[in-house]
Amino acid sequence: xxxxxxxxxxxxxxxxxxxxxxxxxxxxxxxxxxxxxxxxxxxxxxxxxxxxxxxxxxxxxxxxxxxxxxxxxxxxxxxxxxxxxxxxxxxxxxxxxxxxxxxxxxxxxxxxxxxxxxxxxxxxxxxxxxxxxxxxxxxxxxxxxxxxxxxxxxxxxxxxxxxxxxxxxxxxxxxxxxxxxxxxxxxxxxxxxxxxxxxxxxxxxxxxxxxxxxxxxxxxxxxxxxxxxxxxxxxxxxxxxxxxxxxxxxxxxxxxxxxxxxxxxxxxxxxxxxxxxxxxxxxxxxxxxxxxxxxxxxxxxxxxxxxxxxxxxxxxxxxxxxxxxxxxxxxxxxxxxxxxxxxxxxxxxxxxxxxxxxxxxxxxxxxxxxxxxxxxxxxxxxxxxxxxxxxxxxxxxxxxxxxxxxxxxxxxxxxxxxxxxxxxxxxxxxxxxxxxxxxxxxxxxxxx
Numbered sequence: 001x002x003x004x005x006x007x008x009x010x011x012x013x014x015x016x017x018x019x020x021x022x023x024x025x026x027x028x029x030x031x032x033x034x035x036x037x038x039x040x041x042x043x044x045x046x047x048x049x050x051x052x053x054x055x056x057x058x059x060x061x062x063x064x065x066x067x068x069x070x071x072x073x074x075x076x077x078x079x080x081x082x083x084x085x086x087x088x089x090x091x092x093x094x095x096x097x098x099x100x101x102x103x104x105x106x107x108x109x110x111x112x113x114x115x116x117x118x119x120x121x122x123x124x125x126x127x128x129x130x131x132x133x134x135x136x137x138x139x140x141x142x143x144x145x146x147x148x149x150x151x152x153x154x155x156x157x158x159x160x161x162x163x164x165x166x167x168x169x170x171x172x173x174x175x176x177x178x179x180x181x182x183x184x185x186x187x188x189x190x191x192x193x194x195x196x197x198x199x200x201x202x203x204x205x206x207x208x209x210x211x212x213x214x215x216x217x218x219x220x221x222x223x224x225x226x227x228x229x230x231x232x233x234x235x236x237x238x239x240x241x242x243x244x245x246x247x248x249x250x251x252x253x254x255x256x257x258x259x260x261x262x263x264x265x266x267x268x269x270x271x272x273x274x275x276x277x278x279x280x281x282x283x284x285x286x287x288x289x290x291x292x293x294x295x296x297x298x299x300x301x302x303x304x305x306x307x308x309x310x311x312x313x314x315x316x317x318x319x320x321x322x323x324x325x326x327x328x329x330x331x332x333x334x335x336x337x338x339x340x341x342x343x344x345x346x347x348x349x350x351x352x353x354x355x356x357x358x359x360x361x362x363x364x365x366x367x368x369x370x371x372x373x374x375x376x377x378x379x380x381x382x383x384x385x386x387x388x389x390x391x392x393x394x395x396x397x398x399x400x401x402x403x404x405x406x407x408x409x410x411x412x413x414x415x416x417x418x419x420x421x422x423x424x425x426x427x428x429x430x431x432x433x434x435x436x437x438x439x440x441x442x443x444x445x446x447x448x
Contacts (some may be wrong), residue, residue: 005161005171008033012163014077015059018084020165024061024091026102027165030298030337032056034158039128041136042150049125058339061087067100068093071339099322100342102166102299107331109170109296109303116289117174118157119202128153131209135181138213144185144221149193151181151213155203160294168300176291177203181213185220192226192404194219199430201289219373222394226406229395229447235369236410236443237362239393240426242375243435247281247350249414251433252382254314256323256345265385265415266314273312274418279355281309285333285348292348292432296333299343303333308350318345352435355423359437362424369396370445372410385414391445409446417443 012029019027033055040048058071061084068090070083136151159173180197196216198207238246250266258264266274275281284305287293297303299321307315319327320335320343335343355362363371376390388411394401417440427436 005159005173008159008161008171009163009169011075011077012161013169015057015080015084016163016165018080019059019061019087022084022088024063024088024165026062028060028102028168028300029163030058030339031161032158032339034156036154036156037123037125037128038152038154039125039132040150040152041129041132043148044133044136046129047150049129056339058337059083059087060342061091062100062102063088063091065096065098065100066091066094067097067342069340069342097322099325101321101325102164103168103301103321103331105166107301108166108168109300112295112302113286115172115286115293115295117172117201117293119175119177121203122157123155123177123203128155131179131206132181134209135179135213135216136183138210139181139183139217140213142183142214142217142221144224145183145217146187146191147184149182149184149195151179153179153209162298162300164300166300170296170300172295174293175201177201177206179206179209179212181216183217183220185217186224190224192220192223194223199291201291205289223392223404223406226392226404227395228407229370229405229445231444231446232368233442233444235366235396235439235441236445237366237369237371237396237437237439238435239371239373240424240428240435240437242372243352243438244431244433245375246414246417246421246438247352247433247435249380249382249387250281250418251318251347251350253385253414254308254317256317256319256327258382259317260323260326263383265381265383269314270317272314274314274415275309275312275421276419277312279309279312279421279423280307280353281350282306282353283308283334283347283350287349290349290432291429292350294348297335298337299331299335301331301333301335303348306332318347320345347433349429350433351427351429352423352438354425354427354436357422357424359424359426362422362437362439363396363401364399366396366399366439370394370405370408370410371396371401380414387412387414387417407447410443411446412440412443
C-alpha cells in the first residue's frame with residue numbers, strides 16, 4: 001500500500017467516525033481521485049492537449065433503515081463536520097427503505113489477487129501526440145479516404161478507496177491508455193465515415209496506431225456506394241464491433257433492480273435456458289489487466305469469476321446487497337457506485353465465450369443475409385424484449401459479402417434472438433463487455 005493510499009483510508013476513516021458520532025447507525029465513504037492527459041488532432045494540427053486532475057468524495061449514512069448520500073470535491077477535513085451534518089439531517093428526513101444496510105462481516109472481501117491494473121509509466125505528452133499522428137496519417141494514406149474527423153490519444157490513472165463502519169477499508173488503482181481515429185471517404189452526398197480505436201490498461205497492450213489508422217480508413221472506404229435492400233426475413237450477423245451490445249441488453253434484463261421491479265423480459269427465466277445449449281457468458285472481476293477489473297465491489301463485498309449463463313441456462317442475476325435482500329437472495333458482489341447515489345449492480349469484465357467456427361464460416365452458409373457493423377437508435381423495450389434499431393453494414397449473397405448497405409432497420413425480440421444465437425471464434429477483449437461475431441437466424445431487415 002502506498003503512502004497516498006494509506007492517507008486516503010485515514011481520511012475516510014475519520015469521516016465515517018464523525019458520521020457515527022453524529023448519530024448514524026451505519027456509514028460508508030468512498031473516495032476517487034485521478035489524473036489524465038488527452039490529445040486530439042485533425043489533419044495533422046493539434047486541437048487539444050490538456051491535463052486534468054480530479055478528486056471526489058461520497059458519504060452514505062444510515063439511521064436505522066433511513067439512508068442519505070452527500071458528496072464533495074475537496075479533501076479539507078475542516079469541511080467534514082458540515083458534510084456529516086447535512087447527511088444525517090437528510091437521512092432523518094427521507095422515507096424508510098427496508099433493504100438498506102452494509103454488508104455482514106462474513107460477506108466482506110478479506111483478500112484478493114494482484115490484478116496488475118496500473119502501468120507504472122506515465123507517458124509524456126509527446127508520446128500521445130505521436131500515437132495520434134501515426135494513426136491519422138495511416139488512415140489518410142488509405143486510397144479513397146478524403147478527409148479526417150480527427151485522431152486522439154489519452155492516458156489516465158485513477159484510484160478508489162472505500163471505508164465502512166462494518167470494518168471494511170481498502171483501496172486500489174489503475175491506468176488506462178487509448179488511441180483512436182475517425183476518417184471520411186468519398187465526396188459530396190456519397191461520403192461515408194468510420195473509425196477504429198484501441199484501449200488498454202498498459203501501453204504495451206495497445207494495438208499498433210498504424211494498424212488502427214489503416215483499419216479505420218479501410219472501413220470507411222468499404223462503406224462507399226451503399227445500397228438499400230428490400231424488406232426480408234434473413235439471418236443477421238452482428239460484427240464483433242457491435243455484438244457486445246446484445247450483452248448489454250442482457251445485463252439490463254438480469255440486473256437485480258429490474259427483476260425486483262418486474263420490468264425485465266427475463267424476470268422469470270432464472271434457471272432456464274436463454275441461450276443455445278453449450279454457450280456461456282462469463283463475468284470476471286479478477287481478469288489480469290482487465291479494463292473493468294476490480295478486487296472487490298463497491299460495498300466491500302468479495303467478488304469472483306462467475307458463469308452468468310452456463311450451458312445456455314441463466315445461472316444468476318446481477319445483485320448488490322439491496323436487490324439481493326429484496327429478492328431473498330445473497331449479493332453476487334456486483335455493486336458499483338457513484339459519489340452521490342446508492343450502490344447498484346453492474347458487471348465487471350463480461351464476455352460471451354467464442355464458438356467453434358470462424359467468422360467466414362459463419363457467413364459461408366448464408367444464401368441471403370445481413371452483416372451489421374453499425375447500430376443506431378435505442379429501440380429496445382426492456383420489459384417485452386422487443387428490438388428494433390437502425391443499422392448499416394454489408395449484404396451477404398451466397399456466403400460472401402456482396403455490397404455495403406445503409407438506412408435499414410433490423411427487428412426481432414431479444415428472447416428469440418438470444419435463443420437463436422450462434423457465436424464465431426473471433427472474440428477480442430476490447431471494451432470490457434465483449435462478444436465475438438454472432439449470427440441470429442430469422443430476423444427482419446426492413447428496407448425499401
